[in-house]
Amino acid sequence: MSSLEIIIFIPFLAALAIWLGAPARLTAVVASTVNLLWVIVLAVRFPAFKSATDLAFVNKHVVLDNPAIAFAVGADGVSMIMALLTVLVTFAAIWQIVDKPSMYHISSLLISGGALGAFLCTDLFFIYAFHEVALIPTFLMIAIHGRAEKEQRLAVAWKTTIYLGAGSLVLLAGLVWAVIEFSGGGKLTFDLVALRAQAASSPLPAAAQAPLFFLLLVGFGTLVSLFPFHSWAAPAYATAPTPVAMLHSGVLKKFGLYGLFRIALPLLPSGAQVPWVQQALLLMLLGNILVVGLVTLHQKRLDDMLANSSVMHMGYLFLGLAAGTEIAVKGSMLLMFAHGVSIALLFAICGRMRNQLGTLEMAKLGGIGSHAPFLTVVFAFGAFASIGLPGLANFAGEVMIFMGAFANGNSSSTLIPAQGLTALHWTVILALWGVVISAVYMLRGYRAIFQGTPQTGLFMSDPASGQWLPLVLLAAVLLAVGCFPSLLLDLIQAPLVPGAIP
Amino acid sequence: MSVFNLEALLALLGLFVLLLEAFVPSVSSKALAGICMAGVAGVLVLLVTVAGGQDALPAFIGAYHQLDTLAIFYKAFALVITFLVLWLTLEAAPYLSKFTLDGKLGEMFSLPLFVCVGMMWMASAKDLVTVFVSLELVTVSFYVLVAYTRKSALALEAGVKYLILGALSTGVLVFGVAWVYGATGALSFEGITKAVQVGGVNKTALLFGVSFLLAGLGFKVAAVPFQMWVPDVYQGASTPTTVFLSVGSKAAGFAVLTRVIDALTVSGSMVRQEVITVLSIAGAVTVVVGSLPALFQTNVKRLLAYSSISHAGFLLLALAARDSVRVDLAPGGTVAFYLATYLPMTVLGFAALIQMRLNGRGEELDDFKGLAQKSPTLAFLITLAFASLAGLPLTAGFFGKMWVMLGLVDQQLWFALVCAIIGAAAGFYYYFRVILAMFTPEESTEPVRMGALARGVCVVLGCTIIVLGVYPKPLQMLLAKVPVAGKNATGH
Amino acid sequence: MPSFLFYLFAAITLGFGLNVILARNPVTSALSLAVSFVGLAALFISLDAYFIGIIQILVYTGAVMVLFLFIIMLLDIQKEEAKRANTAAVIGGVVLAVVLTLQVAAVLGVFKEGAVTTEQRALSMEVASKREDVAQVKTIQKDLAAGTLPDAKLMGMTLFEQYGFHLQAIGLLLLVGTVGVVVLSKRESPGKPVV
Amino acid sequence: MITLNHYLFVSGALFALGLAGVVVRRNIIIIFMCLEMMLSAANLALVGFSRFRVTDGLPDYAAHSLVFFTITVAAAEVAVGLAVIVALYRTRQSVEVDTITRMQG
Known part of the structure; x- marks a missing residue:
């Protein structure tokens, strides 16, 4: 039994134990702590174990x-980063659940276990299956414990279910197509390693890669809220209970x-570079941004x-995909991690504020900074990270x-190519304005809530000492990775983009 | 002890129970059920132990009876579902007996044995006469079983509907058999296979007969356009009988259909293309027609009835795509695999309905509200069953649907594939509605209780669903060996 | 069989069959069906299926139809209630019947194998008497040698030698039928105290 | 001359008549009679085909056996069916199809 399998099963076993009557909070916290420490240890030892x-x-x-299907686990650098993100956010999400039914703990654990399974398996069937497992509690929690009137939260839950269900079906179709395409004519295999090997040895012609890549883009894209499926x-996210919002927007999404990076890109390296796919992708990601x-x-x-900003930032990640250069893809990896941590942090604070204040209307809030200095600082960490302030994790990504x-398409050292700007260049230029937009709304929100004069009756205090831990942890990670991005980037040794310029 | 004696053994047991029930009035339902269940389990054990080292069948029966893997599989299937139905009957006895005249369920225990005998014969049938005789044994027993709870007006209504449409299908079936016989001159599958390969057969007459034959069998498996009876009969009949119809009768129908289709679509067959086209269209339409009304159902039993139609569509598509080489399953194996996964989830779903009734709740969607608070175990098991019916990965239902769709891709039946995807997608919606209802909190906290036996069997069924969904290899290996006429000759 | 007899019996079968559908009074329907079955039995006999023909009369006309009549009388169903038949159903039924008949006719149009008369496919007792399976049953062989068709004996031989298994299955089916009838038609015993 | 096709046509027409009756009539007992008619029509086709498939001077008795079984089954079916119908009549005082429409949807 590999460590990875144990890591995947710990959350499921904990959920089962709670279902059968174990004390909810204790079990969940212990499980998430064990997982957090274990994954950190694995990440440290990872370079030594790499094959x-x-x-x-x-x-x-x-x-x-x-068809060859196996419960196969294995971690490469990217999986390791995602696993770190998962256990980190899980720990924070579970820690901040107070006085809630045990279903909160069970759902969080199930989402966490499903996400770990999806990131650490190397078999397409189980990758897909674990993701589905994580989705179900998400839907149920929104529908049952969502923070809105019953009709509204049911409508939101159904909308989410239908979008993600349809996206999953498209995705499944794309995966099966890929399996049929890259099984080399013989028996079908869902083994990602074998499929990659086949794709490397006898790649499809670029034109043939395009439709399959596009199908996978739509399928995966719906899950990541790619415009116009967003x-x-x-x-x-606005409706979901806090831990679910943290886990889904931070990790599962x-x-x-x-x-796309681990399945679509290795199998179809030129898929994103075929002009019509790239142009469609650029348009969609500009829609996001x-x-x-x-x-x-x-x-x-x-x-x-916060919910909309989370959708917006997905655009940058897709830009990395569209660019398809090694450095851009690595940047996307880093940003995925950073965004996950920062959005989880912001949602955690947001949920805490809702509980204490009863409203989140920015017009009604103000001056919280004077009562809750700690919260203000932590929120600032999240908000500034989200904007992309240097020194915090998102910036590097x-x-x-x-x-x-x-730099894509330039073999020369000059940044501006001689033949003029391509669509990709224009997209980058437009996308940079997104940074300005996010700075505007984040700073405006920060000012409206934390500065100014306090409104009467709306009082908020800093969290009790026991509740500091997850917030400080997330903020510290943002700072650490922001100052030393190589902590994560060093995990990725092998080139991510087959055949690309390093 | 040879395998072909098992049916006789079971029939004798049925007779014994009938007599016991008639002449020893003091015998309790529990005792009757116990005897029957023990008998069925015993026969199942005998089947499993004897099946391996059987000799050739004696001539008097060998001409009508075969014992290939497929036959053994469907025999075992019939025994398992009969066992479960007997258990469900015992489980439901407290409220079912209110609807019978004398407050007893005597024949509800012996008749399933005769149904089982019929289904086991069907599994082994080698010619259309055997098919007809055993099929009618099953059908006539079902006429009685459906109408058995006579004090329930719905049950009688269901009984009459099932009777009329059942008799209609018998007429259609015999008419089809007559024309197939007229065109090919054969009543045995072997003879039909030869006739369609060799040629010299009037194709129009054969197709005319085949269409009636398939229509007659289509009724038994509830394929469109013969699905009208399903919702009413399923709703009206007592739940154990509904399970029996939904799983047992369907499986037996598909066992026969597999043989018929094998004979008709053997490589070089003159009607191969037509039969596959008809099957794929019928299957595709059945999937959609079964799924769409289910979207609006508020009665869970009726919802399961519609979903059962949809599953029949998938099974027909499995037959249409039967020559797929993508999966290590013999042509008839996909159907068998699908049915094997279909059994635990359907039985579990209906068993949950019985538990609801025992706790004074109904079968409407609203009755499921708050179930997760009151009986987490039951709610979890139902979630599992419904997730599996919807075909979520890691549950039994996924692989069945997956193999069907892979087969359709392989055979390039795109229209059918699109319909299958629509049906699967609709399934997510209506199954999920029930799951959602269960997890919705509800104020009243009347506890929902489950007996120890019920809990045990349900947990076993739930585990089966997960095991088949996570580790289907043993089942697949079993069914990969299904030998089918002309498998090796199947060309592409 | 002379042509006119075939047409006569076919007309009886179909004509009275039609009357089953048309008659307002269920008793008329039942009696028409009985007559129609007699015509059918005659057609069976014209096809040298004497045993089947007799069975048709004995079982269908003699038992089944009497059972129908008995039930109709018992339930005292005079005629269908006054309201008119559903127009859609009538049109649907007629269209269905016409289409099906036309389809049969079309199939028969290309069914060349069916354009043979009984004379062209004459039975030959002489040839039959030399069959191996017949040789084992002396009485059948004797009858065949004498030039008569021992239909019932041949039927018996087939049933018991080839279809013994099915015969027993049918026996089981009849048992189930009997049990079913008892279960479904017994009344609540009047003397039994209500619990 | 009378050919096999003549018999088959009578069989087909009788089958169609029965089917029409099932669709048109609303009295369950008459519907049931029409079903018997269809079954008999199928029997006629079987007997016809068997008579014209002469092997070694005799008709094919296998098909005759099937007809024999069909008739037996039909008799059993009628017995059970009428019992169900009578039971229904006792509760509803009617044998009209229109009265058995409690379940809808």
């Missing part, structure tokens, strides 16, 4: 011979990008603003993406 295929801690149990995301960005500007409530995207 030739860049996978560590590999293990495999055959489930079916033909409209489920903002209401879902990243599954779509993880899939600019359209959703402008929508975010108009939000009146903190939770709506965004810079890498912009540089990588701008």
Whole structure:
């Protein structure tokens, strides 16, 4: 039994134990702490265990011979980063659950276990299956414990279910297509390693890669709220209970990008570079950055603003994909991690504020900074990270993406190519305005809530000492990774983009 | 002890129980159920132990009876579902007996044994006469079983509907058999296989007969356009009988359909293309027609009825795509695999309905509200069953649907594939509605209790769903060996 | 069989069959069906299926139809209630019947194998008497040698030698039927105290 | 001359008549009679085909056996069916199809 399998099963076993009557909070916290420490240890020892295929801690149990399906686990650098993100956010999310039914703990553990399974498996069937497992509690929690009137939260839950269900079906179709395409004509295999090997040895012609890549883009993209399939995301996060909002926006949503980087890109390296796919992708991601960005500007409530900003930032991650250069893709990896941590931090604070204040209308709030200095500082960490302030984790990722995207297609050392600017360059230029937009709304929100004169009757205090831990942890991680991005980037040794310029 | 004696053994047991019930009035339902269940379990054990080292069948029965893997599988299937139905009957006895005249369920225990005998014969049938005779044994027993709870007006209504449409399908079936016989001159599957391969057969007449034959069998498996009876009969009949119809009768129908389709679509067959086209269209339409009304159902039993139609559609598609080489399953194996996964989830779903009734709740969607608070175990098991029915990965239902769709891709039946995807997507919606209802909190906190036996069997069924969903290899290996006429000759 | 007899019996079968559907009074329907079955039995006999023909009369006309009549009388169903038949159903039924008949006709149009008369496919007792399976049953062989068709004996031989298994299955089916009838038609015993 | 096709046509027409009756009539007992008619029509086709498939001078008795079984089954079916119908009549005082429409949807 590999360590990775144990890591995946710990949350499930904990959830089962709680279901059967174990004390909810204790069990959940112990499980998430054990997982957090264990994954950190694995990440530290990862370089030593890495095999030739860049996978560590590999293990495999055959489930079916033909088509070949196996419960196969293995971590490469990217999986390791995602696993770190998962356990980190899980720990924070579970820690901040207070006085809630045990279903909160169970759901959080299930989402966490599903996400870990999806990130650490190397078999397409189980990758897909674990993601589905994580989705179900998400839907149920929004529908049952969502923070809105019953009709409204049911409507939100159904919208989310239908979008994500349809997205998953498209995704499944794309995966099966990929399996059929890359099984080399013989028996079908869902083994990602074998599929990658086949794709490397006999790649499809670029034109043939395009439709499959596009299908996978739509499938995975719906899960990551890629424009125009994004409209489920903002209401879902605004409605979802705090731990679910943290876990889904911070971790589970990243599954779509993880899939694109780990499945679509290696199998179809030129898929994103085929002009029509790239142009479509650029248009969509600009929709995320600019359209959703402008929508975010108009939000009146903190939770709506955060939810929309989370959708908006997905655009940068897709920019990394569209660029397809090694540095841009690595930047996306870093930004995925950073965004996950920062949005989880912001949602955690947001949930705490709702509980204490009863409203999140920015017009009604103000001056909280004077009562709750600690909270203000932590929120500032999250907000500034989200804007992309240097020194915090997001900055490094965004810079890498912009540089990588701008450098794409240039063999010369000059940044501006002689033949003029391409669509990608223009996109980068437009996307940079997104940074301005996010700075505007984040700073405006920060000022409206924490500065100014306190409103009467709306009083908020700093959290009790026991509740500091998750917030400080997340903020510290943002700072650490922001100052030393190599902590994470060093985990990724092998090139991520097959055949690309390093 | 040879395998072909098992049916006789079971029939004798049925007779014994009938007599016991008639002449020893003091015998309790529990005792009757115990005897029957023990008998069925015993026969199942015998089947499993004897099946491996059987000799060739004696001539008097060998001409009508075969014992290939498929036959053994469907025999075992019939025994398992009969066992479960007997258990469900015992479980439901407290409220079912209110609807019978004398407050007893005597024949509800012996008749399933005769149904089982019929289904086991069907599994082994080698010619259409055997098919007809055993099919009618099953059907006539079901006429009685459906109408058995006579004090319930719905049950009688269901009984009459099932009777009329059942008799209609018998007529259609015999008419089809007549024309197939007229065109090919054969009543045995072997003879039909030869006739369609060799040629010299009037194709129009054969197709005419085949269409009636398939229509007659289509009724038994509830394929469109013969699905009208399903919702009413399923709703009206007592739940154990509904399970029996939904799983047992369907499986037996597909066992026969597999043989018929094998004979008709053997490589070089003159009607191969037509039969596959008809099957794929019928299957595709059945999936959609079953799924769409289910979207608006508020009665869970009726919802399960519609979903059962949809599953029949998937099974037909499995038959249509039966020559797929993508999965290590013999052509008839996909259907068998699907049915094997279909059994635990359907039985579990209906068993939950019985538990609801025992706790004084109904079968409407509203009755499921708050179940997660009152009986977390039951709610979890229902969630599992419904997730599996919807075809979520890591549950039994996923692989069945997956193999069907892979087969459709392989055979390039795109229209059918699109319909299958629509049906699967609709399934997510209506199954999820029930799950959502269960987890919705409700003020009243009347506890929902489950007996120890019920809990045990339900947990076993739930575990089966997970095991089949996570580790389907043993089942697949079992079914990969299904030998089918012309498998090796199947060309592409 | 002379042509006119075939047409006569076919007309009886179909004509009275039609009357089953048309008659308002269920008793008329039942009696028409009985007559129709007699015509059918005659057609069976014209096809040298004497045993089947007799069975048709004995079982259908003699038992089944009497059972129908008995139930109709018992329930005292005079005629269908006054309201008119559903127009859609009538049109649907007629269209269905016409289409099906036309389809049968179309199939028969291309069914060349069916354009043979009984004379062209004459039975030959002489050839039959030399069959191996017949040789084992002396009485059948004797009858065949004498030039008569021992239909019932041949039927018996087939049933018991080839279809013994099915015969027993049918026996089980009849048992189930009997049990079913008892279960479904017994009344609540009047003397039993209500609990 | 009378050919096999003549018999088959009578069989087909009788089958169609029965089917029409099932659709048109609303009295369950008459519907049931029409079903018997369809079954008999199928029997006629079987007997016809068997008579014209002469092997070694005799008709095919296998098909005759099937007809024999069909008739037996039909008799059993009628017995059970009428019992169900009578039971229904006792509760509803009617044998009209229109009265058995409690379940809808």
